Amino acid sequence: MPTSPEADPLDMILDVFEQEQQAELVARFGERGYAIWRDAPDRPRLAEPTSVGTVKGSCGDTISIAIAVAGERITATDFSTDGCASSLIAAATAARLAAGISLDDAVDIDEAAIVAAVGRFPDDDRHCAYLAAAAVREAVHRWMIHSGALVAGQHTEQSPSA
Secondary structure, eight states: OOOOTTOOHHHHHHHHHHHHHHHHHHHHHHHHHHHHHHHGGGSOOOSSOSEEEEEEOTTSOEEEEEEEEETTEEEEEEEEESSOHHHHHHHHHHHHHHTTSBHHHHTTOOHHHHHHHHSOOOGGGHHHHHHHHHHHHHHHHHHHHHHTOSOBTTBOOOOOOO
């Protein structure tokens, strides 16, 4: 790698690191998965969600999916995660799949739909896709409870047993 007098050694190290990270992510998730990961920070943010579903996995990763609802449709989505690249890609994909569809269709988003939308997803990280799908369902469920969409008596709260 030729160096110039203006080249900062730290910048050169960071460039190599970024190239290695890109290659690793492409190998694990394919070009589509890498693009989802790369573009996730630049997504439009949802300032005032109608509902948020948050799920924490046994792996320790937490995924939140935020939705904006108008009528019976999800008009906008957002997500957050404190997890790994697999969690980020799964959360971003689940949010994208939920945007613009009916609430009924959103609860049908599952692990398989997320994996199919990404194209390639490591078997040992598929639990992240499951968590992301569960977060969508949780957001819809919370919206239904808080909007009064569930008729009294259809939903019963579990009280802690003594």
